[in-house]
Amino acid sequence: MSATQTISRCSSLPNFVATRNACKLCAPLGASIAVRGIEGALPFLHGSQGCATYMRRYIISHFREPMDIAASNFNEASTIFGGGACLYQGIKNVTSQYHPALIGIATTCLSETIGEDVALLLSHYEEDPKNSGGPILVPMSTPSYSGTHMDGFHAAVLAVIKKLASPQKSVRGRINLFPGLVSASDLRYLKEVAEDFALTAMLLPDYSDTLDGQALDTYNKIPAGGTPIASIRSAASAIGSVEFGRTILHRKTAASFLETEFGLPAHRLGTPIGVRETDIFFHALEQLSGRVTPAKHQSERGRLIDAYVDGHKYVYGKRAVIYGEEDLVVGLAAFLAEIGVVPVLCASGGESGLLAQSVAAVTPELEGKIVVREGIDFMSIAEQAQQLAPDFLIGSSKGQSVARQLGVPLIRVGFPIHDRIGGQRILHLGYRGTQQLFDQVVNTIIERKQQDSPIGYSYM
């Protein structure tokens, strides 16, 4: 029995059949971002043209980087007779224009509903000698009517590992790192941490350069960077995998696949936000590397706790609404709970079935004080938040209308951030990311207090 109060349907609140201002995106979007984090790879959607265009627009507005997603561009004939011809023509066209090393072919609601067997279609394509020497083709089943963008993201990572990983001799110091949907800065941080432990990490996906790149002289068809395909191929040579996400523990993932298939120990942890969840991550790295946490990170941890002490009075007892991807919500709940903020509502459009128990596991001091809601939309969040009287909201920019309605500040984290610049550079993870989040949370509360005060205090 979960220690946290879980309400799936709240009797005092309206109960709508329709989804009103969704707190989720569809699966192929997650797959497209994941594929963008592989070196030389191009995302490709098997479906209507609009899917790719809408997702490009959505992703571009967050990262402010080019994001090309190809599509087979279904027409009426392909819907009736099957999309194989569109798929083949699409692959040929995309290959001749972009010369990708890998194409991640994600399905959509349309291709899934008409029952396209993309894996089979691709194997026929690959069998044709005319097509030899072309890019690696990875089918990904991402029906938009099932799950959210996170399901698509994890499905894409798993599909790539399944396609490329092969039995290998174990190499000391090699690990796999599956972080889930985090920011470009988070990815850079994780690489730095692994290096500091003298570990060679295969970080999948790694869009830290491809979706946060430099100004250029000439246009790159596929931006430089991403997880090298050779590294993915040798994933089974690692001594273990680290994968973030407490709400994906019940499903087959890249880490669990490598464990069952190749015997690689899987360290399946929570998203490392806050001291306690980050300690677990660093402990796993100590085990994998056989080294103690380097002094640099120990002092970051020390400074963070020092900051917690400096700021505790400002935040104690404050009430927050957290929303977004389930594993981000769990990480943020862990962090807020340990600084004395009560995340009165933890909400996600995802429906893993594990959100309540995951939040409970990371917020032991707040038993019975947190409402957890899965499969929720923003209008329901607003209705529930109205009753819970939060001091601030924390989540993507899509909660802006709710924050405005409630008249409370919104702390922007995660994806997407469409109304500010630099969403891709927000650091959330580790002691360092938590430090930045903590400063922001405290300052948001102080700023509010300062603004609301008639005195005009210059010391707070």
Added chain:
Amino acid sequence: MSEILEERQRQVYRKGAQSYQIECDKQSASGSVSQRACVFCGSRVVLYPIADALHIVHGPIGCASYTWDIRGSLSSGPELYRLSFSTDLREMDVVMGGEKKLYAALCELIDAHHPKAAFVYATCIVGIIGDDVDAVCKRVSQEKGIPVLPVHSEGFKGTKRDGYRAACDALFQLVGTAPIDDVSPLSVNILGDFNIAGEIWIIREYFKRMGIQVVACLTGDGRVDEIRKAHGAALNLVQCSGSMMYLAKSMKEKWGTPFKRVSYFGIEDMAQALYDAARFFKNREVLERTRQLVKEELDLVLPQLTEYRRVLKGKKAAIYVGGAFKAFSLVRALRSLGMQTALVGSQTGTREDYEQLRDLCDEGTIIVDDSNPLELASFLEEKDVDLFIGGVKERPIAFKLGVGFCDHNHERKEALAGFEGMLNFAREVHASVMSPVWSLTPRKLSEQAKEFAA
């Protein structure tokens, strides 16, 4: 030229370099990363600004998520249109059908929000799973006593233009369903302005000063009851002709309402639009008021524009927009700022549109239909432009290459229409071209290095 796919070669034309030929209005090549969206997108953009209607997307969640409050279309009253509603179809619905869910969703939302009408967007899989959307709409309409209009916008059933047509079909069902006793003989409908950043308010004000009644705006700051009276107007002024010409033609056929194509971008086109409307009424007072209005407005903006023109003279621009109508105005507006257009293209232009562009543009200009990022990037590099005008999807191409960019799409926050809009436009072009940040970008640095070496 290597960036252009073989099946797309005929969709690119270089003025002067070849005899005129351009293909357009065709399905995008498979695998081409087209900047176009789909049928649903066409319908959604046209109907979205109707502020007191309920808009519900019938299908899996994506289409609703990606179109939630994405346009800068403003309302002077109701905000219902800014909410995103979806039936959020799941696996079970795909198997069992989604009609019951749609019926329940429509009923509860109509009860909760009391809209004047409801638009139901059928997305890709709705027909395939066998839902009879028309029947559900009819039933709910009878039960709730408001128009509930199906919009057949399955993404794969054509291009964005087919989505415009589906939207116009839905609008046409509304027109002519309310009495027109209060409509003046001196009256117009404004078609094809979406009130981005409040632009339609500027235009409405001009007509007010001219003594012309605006009956309905389709669809910027749109209201269902006004649209129902639209057949009472003496004239339809059609701006975004790609999206609204279907409706204008249907109205002409059924109600005999004549239409004129206009544009409110740039001082020339803006003045032309007002004069065209005034002359239509053959009313001396209206014409006199219009002359007065144009004079007053020009006196205000011309001196400032001259200053911008001095600085911007000789700069080069590229344009890639959704509808070609906007491209004509932009070419002229840029010209009035002393700038030259080196590349111009659109997602959904027609043969006539491109012919008009060919006549309008200078020698050497590239004209392109349904382009994609690789082509656009190579054109930008080839033409070495100072400015790119487009929408969100074009912005990162420009920025990555260190080229200034102006958003002339749905997300802009500054009004660009009307005389005052031209000043905003000039200000934004100026800020985009003259920013000191370009001097630090690799493209400019290597240009300087080349010049230095030479």
